[in-house]
Amino acid sequence: MSDPYSQSLPAADERSPAERRAVSSLASLYALRMLGLFMVLPVLVTEGQHLNGATASLLGLAMGVYGLTQALLQIPAGTLSDRIGRKPVIIGGLLIFALGSLIAAMADSIWMLIAGRALQGAGAIASAIMALVTDLTREQHRMKAMAFIGASIGMAFSVALVLGPWLAGLGGLPLIFGVTGVLALGGIVVTLTLIPNPPRLTHRDSTAVWSDVLVQARNRQLWPLNSGIFLLHALMVAVFVAIPAHLLQLGLSTAQHGWLYLPVLLLAFVLMVPFIIVAEKxxxxxxVVLTGALMIAASLLLMALATSLWHWALVLLLYFWGFNLMEASLPSWLSKVAPAGAKGSAMGIYSSLQFFGAFVGGALGGWLLSHYGSSAVFVGLGALMVLWALYLSRCPAPPYLTSIRLVSHGCSGEQLQRLQALPGVAEVSVLASEGAIYLKVSADAFDYEAALAIIETTGEKHGSQR
Structure with missing residues (x-):
């Protein structure tokens, strides 16, 4: 198998054409899948009411059940991609996702819709895609690659909230799920034709290792972040169980909901950017994370009082502003505090809880709506966010560290001491079975070339971690 990165690599600060093509194709692949998942969020509860056996509780379950199967299979799918390759897992996951979309499109009962949504979630490819990013990019460009993919997901979310209601107005849920299935098949075409075939790398900062997952599950530094992303995505699904009915009552048809969401999402994104710069620089x-949490809590409490479209526009702006701040900041915080060589396992737990939160949010939001009404949904979830903010306020701020991976097929105790003594190095972890050394460093003070000189290696051409 040829390696497109071993030939004619540009200077370290310049991305190669192969890297640019890989990142753009992976971003489009991720966006296509997330677009398919997000389109149904603002319309499923209102459009699914005609299904046989539909109740508010079961519609909420249908909203979130994809998160349950996704959470259960997230880490196993990443581990499987280490063994059989990234592309087979991605293609298999997209085929499962397309099949789930087909079942959901044909559903005439709520239970058939729930089955289709569960199958959609079983096509868990997120961990394999992120591992492929690591395989296809060099260390100095990896943060940019991850940021680009993150931006593509945010754009997919924004487009989905506009496109979903529009498609629902044209053909209801069958059309939305039909388009979702086509997008999944389009993702397979992207995978086969546009994404390069790199050599597979063993890399503990990109994929989870089961033995380390158990260790990181007990890491108390990670649980404020794990619980935060769980709650954030539980809220995201739960509020969309309740919001569409309010907009309908105010005279805004389902097809028009997207025109309320679009300007709100765009403005929320613009308002987020300065805060993220402050968080990092x-x-x-x-x-910044606490600010986002309190924005979300305030918006949820105000949703219980909203009585006009202008009220909803303002509270949704506040909600998405806070949501964007937390969504962008929490994974960055996790990368700073995850131990050297354990980021993949820590991120596996984090991502699994993110999807599990979507499941709980759908099920809980539907149950609360069915038994106590939408005000209970908004006030109850707002109170939970306030409690989480109080929990986070007692936690230390994250150290501003990043992870570095160095190839080493043998390193003496004296060399390790010299590495540990380098300016900016906070932690060193040797994994002899992988032939690698992982470091947590302060990027401002760390000298990468000095570290390479100590271990007497030129390092990987593309596989070091950021």
Whole structure:
């Protein structure tokens, strides 16, 4: 298998054409899948009411059940991609996702819709895609690659909230799920034709290792972040169980909901950017995350009082502003505190809880709506976010560290001491079975070339971690 990165690599600060093509194709692949998942969020509860056996509780379950299967299979799918390759797992996951979309499109009962949504979630490819990013990019460009993919997901979310209601107005849920299935098949075409075939790498900062997952599950530094992403995505699904009915009552048809969401999402994104810059450049991440959490809590409490479209526009702006701040900041915080060589396992737990939160949010939101009404959904979830913010306020701010991976097929105790003594190095972890050394460093003070000189290796051409 040829390696497109071993030939004619540009200077370290310049991305190669192969890297640019890989990142753009992976971003489009991820966006296609997430677009398919997100389109149904703003319309499923209102459009699914005609299904046989539909109740508010079961519609909420249908909203979130994809998160349950996704959470259960997230880490196993990443591990499987280490063994059989990234592309087979991605293609298999997209085929499962397409099949689930087909079942959901044909559903005439709520239970058939739930089965289709569960099968959609079983096509868990997120971990394999992120591992492929690591395989296809060099260390100095990996943060940019991850940021680009993150931006593509955010754009997919925004487009989905507009496109979903429009498609629902044209053909209801069958059309939405039909388009979702076509998008999944389009993702297979992207995988086969546009994404390069790199050599597979063993890399503990990109995929989870089962033995380390158990260790990181007991890491108390990670649980504020794990619980935060769980709650954030539980809220995201739960609020969309309740919001569409309010907009309908105010005279806004389902097809028009997207025109309320679009300007709100765009403005929320613009307002988020300065805060993210402050979080990273001014090292105020804890304050920014707490600000986002309190924005979400305030918006949820105000949703219980909203009585006009202008009220909803303002509270949704506040909600998405806070949501974007937390969604962008929490994974960055996790990468800073995850131990050297354990980021993949820590991120596997984090991602699994993110999807499990979507499941709980759908099920809980539907149950609360069915038994106590939408005000209970908004006030109850707002109170939970306030409690989480109080929990986070007692946690230390994250150190501003990044992970570095160095190839080493043997390193003496004296060399390890010299590595540990380098300016900016906070932690060193040797994994002899992988032939690698992982470090947690302060990027401002760390000298990468000095570290390479110590271990007497030129390092990987593309597989070091960021």
């Amino acid at each position: 001014k090292r105020r991440m804890k304050s």
